[in-house]
Every structure is written in C-alpha cells, then in structure tokens.
Amino acid sequence: MAVAAETVPVDSFEEIISQESWRPLVINVAELESDDLMRAKTVQFIGAVALGENVITSEVRSAKAWSLQDAIHEAANGNHEARKMTETNVKTDVVERTLKAGHVIDVPMEIGRDGEIRQYGQSAADIQANSLRFATKDPQMRARTEVETRNMFRIQEALSQGLLEEYNFVVFSRAADDMPESAMQEAGFFTDTMSCAIQKTGLADGQLQVESAFVAGKKSWDAPRHDGETMGRVGDMLGIDLHDKTATQLLDTPLLIHKSLMPNGVIDVVQIYDNAAGDTFFGQAKPREDYVGYGQKCREREASFEPRVQAITRQLIAKAHEINSPQAACTWLNKLSQKEMLEHSIQDKTIDARVFGVEAAFRIEHARYFYERGDMARVEQAVTQAQQVAHSYSCAGGVGGEGAAGEEEGESSNSVPDDCEFVSEECPKCHAKKVKTVVKRGKYYGACGCVG
Numbered sequence: 231m232a233v234a235a236e237t238v239p240v241d242s243f244e245e246i247i248s249q250e251s252w253r254p255l256v257i258n259v260a261e262l263e264s265d266d267l268m269r270a271k272t273v274q275f276i277g278a279v280a281l282g283e284n285v286i287t288s289e290v291r292s293a294k295a296w297s298l299q300d301a302i303h304e305a306a307n308g309n310h311e312a313r314k315m316t317e318t319n320v321k322t323d324v325v326e327r328t329l330k331a332g333h334v335i336d337v338p339m340e341i342g343r344d345g346e347i348r349q350y351g352q353s354a355a356d357i358q359a360n361s362l363r364f365a366t367k368d369p370q371m372r373a374r375t376e377v378e379t380r381n382m383f384r385i386q387e388a389l390s391q392g393l394l395e396e397y398n399f400v401v402f403s404r405a406a407d408d409m410p411e412s413a414m415q416e417a418g419f420f421t422d423t424m425s426c427a428i429q430k431t432g433l434a435d436g437q438l439q440v441e442s443a444f445v446a447g448k449k450s451w452d453a454p455r456h457d458g459e460t461m462g463r464v465g466d467m468l469g470i471d472l473h474d475k476t477a478t479q480l481l482d483t484p485l486l487i488h489k490s491l492m493p494n495g496v497i498d499v500v501q502i503y504d505n506a507a508g509d510t511f512f513g514q515a516k517p518r519e520d521y522v523g524y525g526q527k528c529r530e531r532e533a534s535f536e537p538r539v540q541a542i543t544r545q546l547i548a549k550a551h552e553i554n555s556p557q558a559a560c561t562w563l564n565k566l567s568q569k570e571m572l573e574h575s576i577q578d579k580t581i582d583a584r585v586f587g588v589e590a591a592f593r594i595e596h597a598r599y600f601y602e603r604g605d606m607a608r609v610e611q612a613v614t615q616a617q618q619v620a621h622s623y624s625c626a627g628g629v630g631g632e633g634a635a636g637e638e639e640g641e642s643s644n645s646v647p648d649d650c651e652f653v654s655e656e657c658p659k660c661h662a663k664k665v666k667t668v669v670k671r672g673k674y675y676g677a678c679g680c681v682g
Contacts, residue, residue, distance in 0.1 A: 256468040257397070257486040259384050268387060272380040275355070279362045297360055299559040301352075305543075306550035313543070315352060320542045323567045324535050326624035328574075328581045330420040331446035332512040334497060334528045339431075339438040347386055347438060358382045364556050370408050370478075371417055377482045384484060385431050389438070397486040398432035400499060402464075404457050404477040405447055418623035422451045422584060426461075426513070428503065430496040432489065441496040445503050446513030453515070456507055463506035497521045531580065538570040568622045573613060576601050590620035595667070 259265060298319050304312030318338065325335050340348050347354040358379045385399050393399075405424040406414055414421055424447030431440050447457030461480060465472030470485060492498045501521050504510045511518045545566050546553075553559050572590070575581040576597045583591035583598075597612035662678040 254469075255488040255491055256470055258470050259388070259399070259484045259486055260482060264387060264391075265384070268380060268383045271383045272376065275359075275379060275383070276362060276376060279359050297352075297356075297556050297559070298563065299553055299556045302546050302550050302553055302559060305547050313547070315349065316546060317539060317543050318349065319563065320546070320567065321532070321535070321539050323563055323624040324539060324542070324571050325532065326444075327567055327622050328571050328585055329444060329531075330425045330582070330585060331423045331444050331514055332516075333531070334441060334443045334500075334525055335532065337440040337442065339440050341389070341438055345390055347382075347389065354382050354386065360556060364560075368413075368417060370406055373478050374403075374406075374481060377478060380482065381484055388486065389433075393486060394431070394433045394438075397488055398430045398492050398495075399484060400431075400487050400496075401427075401429045401484045402461060402480050403427040403429065404461065404480055407455075407458065407477045418625065420585060420623070422448070422582075423514070424448045424455050424457060426457050426503075428496055428499050430492070430499065432492075432495075439495075443496045443500045444512070445500055446510075449507070449510055449513070449515040457513070460503060460507040460513075464502055467502055467506060494522050494525070497525045534578065535571075535574070538574050542566045542570050564624075567624070568620055569617060571622075572616055572620055576609065576613065586616065586620040586622045590616040592667075593619070 298316065301312045301315040301319070305316050322335070322337065325333065338349065342348050342353070349357070361375050362379065381401055388394050388397070388399050404426045405419050405421070406417070409417065411421050419425075426445050426447050428443045428445060429440065430442075431438070433439070447455050447460075449456060458475075458477075461475070462473035468485065468487070468491075470483075472480060472483065475483060487499070498521070500512060503513060504518070507513055509515065542563070546559075546562060549562055553562060568586070571581070572586055572594065575583060575586070575594055579598065583594040586594065593612050593616035597609045597616065600606075600608040600612060
C-alpha cells in the first residue's frame with residue numbers, strides 16, 4: 231500500500247466537506263437510487279441459496295475451488311492457487327482470533343475478466359453463498375449475514391460504475407447490540423473490547439484492495455460501550471447522519487468516502503474514530519502513536535505470525551482426507567489455529583491471553599512466567615493445561631458458529647505442575663495489573679482475590 235508522507239488533519243475534514251461544491255466527498259450508499267436494485271438482488275440471491283439453487287456462474291464453478299474445503303483438497307493435489315487461498319483463510323483467522331483491537335489487516339482481492347470480484351478465483355458471490363448456507367441460525371447473526379450479502383452487491387455495483395476509482399467503499403461493523411453478553415460470547419464476540427471492524431474496499435493502481443481495521447467499542451474492559459455514540463460523531467464529521475443506528479443498521483449504511491480524505495487508507499478512518507471517541511487510540515484508553523507508523527507495526531506483527539500460518543496450512547492439507555464438509559474444514563481450522571496461536575502467545579505478550587478464555591488465560595500467564603525463567607518442562611505442562619480449557623473465536627458468527635474447543639473429552643485438565651508463585655501481567659478476571667499469583671493443586675489464587 232502506498233503511504234503518504236502525512237495524514238490529513240482530521241479536524242479539517244468538516245471544513246473540506248463544507249467547501250465541496252461540485253461533488254460530495256462522502257456518500258451514503260443506502261440512499262443512492264440504485265440501492266433499490268441492490269436490495270432486490272439480495273432478496274433474490276438469499277432466496278436462491280435457501281432453495282439450494284446454483285447461484286454461482288458455471289465458469290467460476292468449473293474453473294476454481296470455491297470453499298475452504300475444496301481449496302484444501304485442491305491444495306493437497308498440488309494446486310498452487312488453492313494453497314494460497316487456504317493460506318489467506320488461515321492468516322485471516324489467526325489475526326481475528328488473537329488481535330481484537332489495535333490492528334489493521336490487508337486482504338488480497340482481484341477482479342475477474344467478467345468484472346466479478348474474486349479472491350484466488352473464489353467469487354465474492356460464492357463466499358457469501360457459503361456464509362448464508364453454513365452460518366449460525368441465530369436470528370440476530372443471520373440478519374447481519376444478510377446485510378453483508380447486500381454490501382457484497384453494493385461493492386460490485388460501485389466497482390462496475392467506476393466509483394472505486396475516486397472513492398473507497400467503507401463499512402462499519404460494530405459488535406452486536408441486540409444480544410445479551412452471554413449470547414454474544416457464544417456467537418464469538420470478544421466482549422472485553424466490543425470491537426468494531428472498519429473495512430475499506432478501493433482500487434489502487436488498478437488492483438482491488440481491502441483493508442480491515444479493528445477498533446475497540448470500550449475504552450477499557452470495565453468501561454461502558456462508546457461505539458454507538460462515537461459512530462454518531464464520526465457521521466457528524468463526515469456529514470452523514472449515523473446517530474441512533476443499531477449495529478445492524480450501521481452495517482447496512484456503508485459510505486463512499488473520497489480518497490482525498492483517506493490518503494493513507496483505512497488508518498485515516500481509525501483516526502476519525504479516535505477523535506470522535508475522545509482520548510483513545512484504536513478506541514482504547516491508550517497513548518496515541520503515529521498512525522502511519524503504527525500501520526507498519528501491524529504488518530510486522532503479521533509477519534511474525536507467518537511460521538504459524540504455514541504450520542496450520544500444512545496441517546490442514548495433510549488432513550484433507552478427513553475434511554469432507556465445509557463445517558469440517560472450519561472445525562479443523564478453528565482447532566489448529568487455536569493450538570498454534572496459543573503456543574505463539576507464550577512468547578508474544580502483545581496477544582491478550584484472555585482471547586483464549588479466562589481459564590486458559592491463567593495457565594498462559596503461568597507458562598509465560600516459566601518461559602522467562604527457561605523452565606521449558608513446566609512451560610509445556612502449562613501450555614497443555616491451557617489447550618485443554620481454551621475457547622477462542624475468529625470472526626463472530628462464522629461458519630459453524632462455534633469457537634475451537636480444547637482437547638477431546640475425557641482428557642484430564644488437572645495434571646498441574648508443582649505449586650508455584652509468579653507475577654501475572656494482568657489478572658484475566660478482574661484485570662488488575664502485576665498480580666502476585668499462587669498456584670496450588672491446580673487452582674490459581676491471585677493477590678487481587680480472584681481464583682481460577
């Protein structure tokens with residue numbers, strides 16, 4: 231991604247927009263005259279999927295793998311493009327599973343000869359059809375999936391009309407606000423951050439570019455949600471009314487933002503979000519950093535994941551003979567991704583141990599303590615325990631609707647290392663910092679009063 235020397239000062243956005251006289255710099259896509267057609271196409275598409283009709287073109291179907299299951303099987307047969315598609319699925323999963331806020335990820339896309347948006351040959355329509363077929367049946371999550379389908383048609387229309395030459399298509403996907411927290415957690419939302427994904431789709435040098443930034447909807451784990459009010463103020467800064475919209479309604483209100491307002495891509499919208507929220511960085515109560523420089527840090531952090539991405543990809547391909555359905559492909563991806571990234575988190579403290587669940591977080595802190603002291607035998611024991619109780623998720627409401635579970639039922643999680651004491655960076659339950667923790671007979675006793 232080309233990086234401009236300086237970001238556009240966010241405080242000047244309203245002035246820039248107010249001075250625009252011959253074209254709008256920000257467009258509410260849902261208010262375009264063509265959106266009625268997009269809504270009609272969505273209804274027809276959803277109906278066809280529900281009836282089991284083949285909604286994918288025969289050319290796409292015959293030419294390329296069209297699901298993760300098929301990609302894994304084709305990769306096992308030596309198909310290089312199918313392997314790249316598998317790697318992309320894995321990379322996206324490990325990022326979404328471990329980095330719930332404060333990260334930007336690029337997703338490669340391409341434009342087919344027929345003008346259809348694809349990813350390693352898999353059409354956007356095919357991706358969305360699979361989401362509709364295999365996503366959770368929860369009505370709130372189903373509604374979000376249907377809106378995402380409509381946005382797929384809207385992006386395709388913006389591309390065909392040439393709008394993506396001058397504008398970026400921006401979508402705001404907040405954590406659900408129509409479900410109790412227990413249901414949100416079951417659906418895969420990380421409620422400690424109530425994260426919002428800001429996704430930008432645009433053309434750069436003739437190539438389709440998709441970026442997603444993950445920002446928090448809470449300034450800290452115990453703070454109230456601010457994302458709804460923040461998005462209202464973001465709308466004010468952009469000249470669009472986004473006040474009092476539910477999370478699903480906001481998802482259904484994509485914007486076309488002129489590229490002059492986003493010289494650095496999605497990171498500029500993150501800066502708008504932070505200014506709207508107040509004293510935050512990526513939505514959290516943290517000291518601000520240079521946004522463009524931080525984007526580079528995100529790329530470096532992803533690069534550190536690459537050995538794990540390759541390990542998961544190899545294991546998935548090796549298990550091709552066991553993967554006989556799209557659900558099985560997701561189940562194995564969940565299980566392998568959780569295992570590898572939990573192990574990675576022992577050395578990488580930028581990963582919040584709580585993303586693997588509170589029970590696992592104590593054991594991860596335990597393993598980190600022993601890792602720093604070079605006691606690898608105890609590290610291995612603590613990691614084994616953490617794997618047995620871990621529960622983590624990538625995107626909420628994904629295929630299968632379930633996170634990765636730990637080891638098979640029947641394996642004991644009580645084979646705890648000898649009793650010990652260590653200082654936990656943060657208590658996974660009350661979030662107190664630098665907590666002296668004692669382990670006795672498999673129980674973790676924090677000086678803060680928490681027991682795990």
